[in-house]
Amino acid sequence: MVEHLPKITSSELSMLWSTYIGDTMSICVLKHFLQTCEDQDIKPILKLALSYSYDHVAQISDLFTKEDIPLPIGFGEQDVNLQAKKLFSDVTYMRYLHHMGRTGLNSYSLAKSVSARKDIRNLFKQFSNQTETLYDRNTELMQEKGLFIRSPYISYPDKVEFVTDKKFLGGLVGHRRPLLAMEIAHLGVNIEVANVAKTILLGFSQVAQSKKISDYFKDGYELGKKMVEDFMIKLKEDDNSYPSTWDSTVTSSTEAPFSDKLMLFHTNAQSAIGLGDFGLAIAASLRKDLTVNYEGYILRIGAYAEEGARILIEHGWFEKPPQSIDRESLRNQNK
Structure with a gap:
């Protein structure tokens, strides 16, 4: 017996849509990073990040097709020039992955927390696990190369105190x-x-x-x-x-x-x-x-x-996100 799934909610649709758009952009960016990367230690991490973005796009595409939801345009080959010269250093690539990995961990956690359907919750859980793996590998490599920027240190507290002054x-x-x-x-x-x-x-x-x-x-x-x-x-x-x-x-x-x-x-x-x-x-x-x-x-x-x-x-580049029906516009059509 095939399980009947409820319709995708607005929260789920919004998160899936933005993830799809973001990953089509990431594919373009990561392809050029990989094409121009000189450090052989960094290339495997860029390849891993690229494979995850391709996987996200494929899975969301499959889901949208089954639900009869039009796929966003996003970004493609016309948005990246793989023949262009190197613009950023390899260090930038690592710092970029670190920053985007931290963002991904936060966004996928939020996406799962606002999702009701089990298949979509599992999807965002998978995306989060992949991002965690990528984040850890990149962080470890940054530390090995002396590039990881730690939060400032402070002295350890020596006792527990309560605030008594409103100042x-x-x-x-x-x-x-x-x-x-x-x-x-x-x-x-x-x-x-x-x-x-x-x-x-x-x-x-x-x-x-x-x-x-x-x-x-x-x-x-x-x-x-x-x-x-x-x-x-x-x-x-x-x-x-x-x-x-x-x-x-x-x-x-x-x-x-x-x-x-x-x-x-x-x-x-x-x-x-x-x-x-x-x-x-x-x-x-x-x-x-x-x-x-x-x-x-x-x-x-x-x-x-x-x-x-x-x-x-x-420039006509702003792809409209999913939105609710404009009832006022529909009513005016009958007048």
Whole structure:
């Protein structure tokens, strides 16, 4: 007897759709990374990441076909130039995989938590397990090569204490208490993520075919640079250690390995990840000055992402995500 499965819910459809789009983009990016990678230790990890993206696209394609859901266009051969020269260093490839692996672990966990159908929950569980394997292998290799950026260290506490002073939450001016471990951790992660984004945006600005789009990437680079400076100040104020600010190398190539469409979509996706990271940082930060700082960058990144979406729409590159029926439009058709 064939089990009858319920329809895919809106949450499941949204997660599957965005995963499909993201993996078609990843295939393009990883193919060029693999084509230009020089370090023989890194190539197997790039191949593994590429195989996982192909697997995700194939499984979601099969599911959508069975459910009679149209496949998104996503990205393909027209969006990558495998003959283009190397744009980023091999170190960038590893840092990129580390950053995207962390993002994948978070997104697949969320996707499973909002999915009801057993087959879809199992699918996201599989994707999460694959990402965990990839993340661990890449992290171990980064540590072996001395490239892994650890969160700042603090002294171990020597006793348990309770907060008794309402000034613990701090203010916007005047003396503020030392940073908590979780506040330091989020500052460190956001510095690292901003540094990766800066490197990618610098490379994109160098090869974009459109001056307007190139300028957009340059603006994003400057925004990331300001973020790193501000977050570093917060750590330095308390004499805390801080992550390396060294940027991975961008070559002198001006030959675009990716289409402007792909690079714009990639940048918007990175902006969405940044917004999510800052939301988590706000939830974990009890000092008011940190909260205000993060809120300010949420507004700036939100405006930046909106501008990127406008450019995508102007060029006819913005693929509409699944949405509910426009009832008002249907009613107006009968008038």
